[in-house]
Amino acid sequence: PPSPLPLSPAGYFLSFWDYETPKVMVVKNRTLGVIYRSVQFLVITYFIWYVFISQKAYQESETRPESSVYTLMKGTAVHGDDILDTVEYARPSEGGDVISTILRREVTYDQSQGTCAEHFNVANANCTKDSDCVQGEVDFDGHGRRTGRCVQYYNHTFKTCEIQSWCPIEEYAVVREPALEEAINFTVFIRNSIHFPKFKVGNIKDASNKRDMQKYLNKCQYHEEKEPYCPNFRLGYIAHKARENFTELCRTGGVIGVFINWQCNLDIDPSNCKPTYAFRRLDLRKDQANSGYYYRFAKYYRKDGVESRTLIKAYGIRLDVIVHGHAGKFSPIPTIISTVTAMTSVGICTIICDWIMLTFIDKNEVYSDRKFDEVSKWHLQSPHPQKLLFPTEDTAPKTPHQ
Helix, strand or coil, rough: CCCCCCCCCHHHHHCCCCCCCCCCCCCHHHHHHHHHHHHHHHHHHHHHHHHHCCCCCCEEEECCCEEEEEEECCEEEECCEEECCHHHHHHHCCHHHHEEEEEEEEEEEEEEEEEEECCCCCCEEEEHHHHHHCCCCCCCCCCEEEEEEEECCCCCCCEEEEEEEECCCCHHHCCCCCCCCCHCCCHHHHHHHHEECCCEECCCEEEECHHHHHHHHHCCCECCCCCCCCEEHHHHHHCCCCCCHHHHEEECCCCCCCEEEEEEECCHHHHHHEEEEEEEECCCCCCCCCCCCCCEEEEEECCEEECCCCCCEEEEEEEEEEEEEEEECCCHHHHHHHHHHHHHHHHHHHHHHHHHHHCCCCCCHHHHHCCCCCCCCHHHCCCCCHHHHHCCCCCCCCCCCC
């Protein structure tokens, strides 16, 4: 026969056009057969359990539902001599996917526009004479515009620069009120409407009429198993599920995410499409600069003909409602694709067993000679092509093992 092609670019180019076809060889080896069937069993089991049962790869799915959220807070609390209702502690009183409640207040009463001493913790605010204060200067961390005068800090002996602002400043005149710990029993109402447009299915709660629905909403309390549709949550329950201490939240405030997840298998009755809830603290507790939750607002009025205000710094819990959804229904197209993928993946069993056979098992050279045949035109032009192409015991070359 002609000599093999040399390892040259031309030889590589010509070998690219060779055709390879698999050849069936039965190997009478019990160990290799056990390995082959075991790997087959594992691969098939994985696809049946994980792909078809766990991931439901036979279904057509939709993961971006249309959703709307409406939140409301209910409850009454006694705070000192005052009775607080929703208008006093809920912001906003009726809201969308965000609602917050005031748990503690720091109040500065009777502020009015005028001049007063800057707080001593502000940079370059401490002074001994007027020349230490630059007129018209505004400090980023300060409370107003400097007048250029050095004045006594309220009823203290030291001096700071005078500013034009709402006086007296908050840090000097603030009154810290006790926490509203009764808020632990407040009720948060979270109504979530969801719709999967691809399947034309939305969340439903059977009720014969609106009156029955209203009665249900007024008396129910959320329970993961008994009342999964009830949208009423105790504020203390939310804090507990988020693994937060309610007393600490009253002191610093915090942001809690309410995650609503709809997992709907539409191959069964749509009424089984129930929401699951998860709660997690969103602000970073370890980052002191960004932890907690508070905001300021003011109540304005006129006192002796002068516009005045009461400044309120409110600490509280802010709830961010985040909705996710996934719906699936049987479809032949993903079923066929998943089945073909599973059948193709079974081919890895042959690759693994061939590698074991040609690497570790005795007589691997014999297996290699039987597995790989090279056929060329020279063999086809031989006077006995049948014997060359398919050697028998008489024509096959003898090996030391034989």
